[in-house]
Amino acid sequence: xxxxxxxxxxxxxxxxxxxxxxxxxxxxxxxxxxxxxxxxxxxxxxxxxxxxxxxxxxxxxxxxxxxxxxxxxxxxxxxxxxxxxxxxxxxxxxxxxxxxxxxxxxxxxxxxxxxxxxxxxxxxxxxxxxxxxxxxxxxxxxxxxxxxxxxxxxxxxxxxxxxxxxxxxxxxxxxxxxxxxxxxxxxxxxxxxxxxxxxxxxxxxxxxxxxxxxxxxxxxxxxxxxxxxxxxxxxxxxxxxxxxxxxxxxxxxxxxxxxxxxxxxxxxxxxxxxxxxxxxxxxxxxxxxxxxxxxxxx
Amino acid sequence: xxxxxxxxxxxxxxxxxxxxxxxxxxxxxxxxxxxxxxxxxxxxxxxxxxxxxxxxxxxxxxxxxxxxxxxxxxxxxxxxxxxxxxxxxxxxxxxxxxxxxxxxxxxxxxxxxxxxxxxxxxxxxxxxxxxxxxxxxxxxxxxxxxxxxxxxxxxxxxxxxxxxxxxxxxxxxxxxxxxxxxxxxxxxxxxxxxxxxxxxxxxxxxxxxxxxxxxxxxxxxxxxxxxxxxxxxxxxxxxxxxxxxxxxxxxxxxxxxxxxxxxxxxxxxxxxxxxxxxxxxxxxxxxxxxxxxxxxxxxxxxxxxxxxxxxxxxxxxxxxxxxxxxxxxxxxxxxxxxxxxxxxxxxxxxxxxx
Numbered sequence: 001x002x003x004x005x006x007x008x009x010x011x012x013x014x015x016x017x018x019x020x021x022x023x024x025x026x027x028x029x030x031x032x033x034x035x036x037x038x039x040x041x042x043x044x045x046x047x048x049x050x051x052x053x054x055x056x057x058x059x060x061x062x063x064x065x066x067x068x069x070x071x072x073x074x075x076x077x078x079x080x081x082x083x084x085x086x087x088x089x090x091x092x093x094x095x096x097x098x099x100x101x102x103x104x105x106x107x108x109x110x111x112x113x114x115x116x117x118x119x120x121x122x123x124x125x126x127x128x129x130x131x132x133x134x135x136x137x138x139x140x141x142x143x144x145x146x147x148x149x150x151x152x153x154x155x156x157x158x159x160x161x162x163x164x165x166x167x168x169x170x171x172x173x174x175x176x177x178x179x180x181x182x183x184x185x186x187x188x189x190x191x192x193x194x195x196x197x198x199x200x201x202x203x204x205x206x207x208x209x210x211x212x213x214x215x216x217x218x219x220x221x222x223x224x225x226x227x228x229x230x231x232x233x234x235x236x237x238x239x240x241x242x243x244x245x246x247x248x249x250x251x252x253x254x255x256x257x258x259x260x261x262x263x264x265x266x267x268x269x270x271x272x273x274x275x276x277x278x279x280x281x282x283x284x285x286x287x288x289x290x291x292x293x294x295x296x297x298x
Numbered sequence: 299x300x301x302x303x304x305x306x307x308x309x310x311x312x313x314x315x316x317x318x319x320x321x322x323x324x325x326x327x328x329x330x331x332x333x334x335x336x337x338x339x340x341x342x343x344x345x346x347x348x349x350x351x352x353x354x355x356x357x358x359x360x361x362x363x364x365x366x367x368x369x370x371x372x373x374x375x376x377x378x379x380x381x382x383x384x385x386x387x388x389x390x391x392x393x394x395x396x397x398x399x400x401x402x403x404x405x406x407x408x409x410x411x412x413x414x415x416x417x418x419x420x421x422x423x424x425x426x427x428x429x430x431x432x433x434x435x436x437x438x439x440x441x442x443x444x445x446x447x448x449x450x451x452x453x454x455x456x457x458x459x460x461x462x463x464x465x466x467x468x469x470x471x472x473x474x475x476x477x478x479x480x481x482x483x484x485x486x487x488x489x490x491x492x493x494x495x496x497x498x499x500x501x502x503x504x505x506x507x508x509x510x511x512x513x514x515x516x517x518x519x520x521x522x523x524x525x526x527x528x529x530x531x532x533x534x535x536x537x538x539x540x541x542x543x544x545x546x547x548x549x550x551x552x553x554x555x556x557x558x559x560x561x562x563x564x565x566x567x568x569x570x571x572x573x574x575x576x577x578x579x580x581x582x583x584x585x586x587x588x589x590x591x592x593x594x595x596x597x598x599x600x601x602x603x604x605x606x607x608x609x610x611x612x613x614x615x616x617x618x619x620x621x622x623x624x625x626x627x628x629x630x631x632x633x634x635x636x637x638x639x640x641x642x643x644x645x646x647x648x649x650x651x652x
Contacts, residue, residue: 022319237589246604249604279609
């Protein structure tokens with residue numbers, strides 16, 4: 001059982017890979033980690049890769065915090081121009097046959113995206129030139145797809161066997177599977193199914209990649225406002241009272257959440273983010289959550 | 299209040315779509331469970347690397363064939379299946395391969411192996427395939443499909459076509475066919491570069507793949523068209539699953555518009571995890587006298603915190619119902635824990651089929 005005072009070593013890595021079941025708050029956690037790292041003076045970039053139409057290049061969104069939404073096609077162009085030079089790569093990109101072939105090679109999209117992320121995490125950056133990033137935080141796809149993304153470089157290394165793709169994929173694989181360089185964070189909600197999925201993910205990560213998560217972040221844990229004897233007194237007032245019903249609901253959910261956190265702590269160090277009773281999670285909420293996380297991060 | 303019954307009673311296929319984390323799997327299972335309780339023979343199909351339906355039904359393992367769920371009262375039957383995308387794909391190859399040599403060539407090709415087992419794209423494709431196959435067999439009154447959690451909930455509708463395009467691209471097959479030398483005069487410098495970038499083995503595997511797969515292409519294409527026809531037909535209905543958060547409501551409105559634009563039969567929206575409309579705080583009881591000042595204050599503060607969620611959910615629900623004027627919107631309250639067993643599903647059924 002991991003302790004509730006566990007500290008996670010994430011900020012001394014080059015890449016933090018953040019994944020979790022859809023809707024549990026991966027983006028919230030990635031953004032909190034970025035805030036903490038920036039406060040400690042690090043130059044950070046948060047990468048989004050999930051298939052969204054809103055691609056954008058590197059931009060600074062807050063002091064020392066940058067953001068990029070990686071576009072696989074753009075990543076392919078960059079890769080080709082590095083490999084074969086500008087003029088020829090333009091011919092290839094405009095060739096339908098070549099693009100068909102590229103699209104037909106399964107997993108190439110994932111490889112190009114994770115390759116771009118890897119590139120951002122290199123200290124001798126070829127592309128952005130000026131200042132390298134101290135830390136890259138990847139807001140990765142949901143657990144099933146994330147495992148695929150982690151595995152893709154190895155698959156390509158083996159399938160291509162020879163040639164630049166195999167070599168490059170081998171380098172990326174080595175980087176992703178080196179615990180000194182890459183940290184893996186699983187985000188979970190304190191509910192039965194998300195916790196089961198997180199436990200499955202931890203098992204698959206171990207079986208298929210011989211890796212373990214550096215931390216699990218449990219998002220949206222109900223605070224328990226009432227002790228058991230207080231709840232007994234409150235309950236005695238009768239469940240007709242709306243205030244009583246709300247108190248009982250909070251108390252029951254808090255207890256349920258505590259049990260789920262305990263299940264996770266048997267398998268990985270777990271950090272807690274409290275549920276915020278707010279209509280929308282705004283900038284203030286993210287700031288508040290990142291302050292909760294801060295003492296637990298190194 | 300709307301009921302899911304009006305939506306599914308005449309349907310043979312119900313497709314549950316929505317963003318991740320809104321309770322899509324539980325909703326799909328509850329829709330099927332409710333239909334079974336009303337005497338129908340219902341099956342729920344899920345496709346999910348994390349095996350969530352097995353979880354929801356309290357089962358350890360689901361195979362690629364429907365499995366009867368025991369402990370359901372009444373005349374109806376509940377069946378559940380978790381899709382094995384690779385096996386479904388292999389079965390299709392078996393069906394459409396002209397001879398055993400082609401079949402073996404495809405099944406042992408590394409590109410095929412990657413493609414058929416890949417997490418994205420082919421899984422969505424195979425979900426539609428299995429749905430079609432089970433529908434044609436006619437063993438069930440109602441098939442409920444829990445769609446994969448993609449960022450865009452309707453991505454799966456395009457999956458067959460996307461995959462089809464790769465398999466079917468004639469120009470690619472021409473360039474890769476054994477008659478055309480990869481480095482011959484015709485292909486020239488482009489392929490020389492390709493070879494340098496990708497490594498020759500990948501190219502050869504692709505070439506083999508397209509060569510042997512190409513012959514089956516017509517069969518696959520015809521089948522994909524029939525699947526599309528089925529989904530657009532009156533036998534099918536789409537149910538969008540959402541939560542009362544603002545972004546989830548935005549998604550539901552967007553998916554609704556997309557479905558309508560594609561001419562797909564839209565059934566309605568299920569809004570899960572609705573914070574139950576708690577009445578206004580009551581002054582009937584003197585809380586301070588009963589509990590003391592400090593605990594009473596905490597009780598009131600906790601109630602106020604809850605009210606924020608109630609207000610939020612009401613506002614978002616109103617926006618949804620106004621935007622989809624006249625379309626059924628079914629509300630399921632937030633439960634104390636998530637729905638992960640038959641009891642939880644039964645609680646959902648009470649709200650889906652009021």
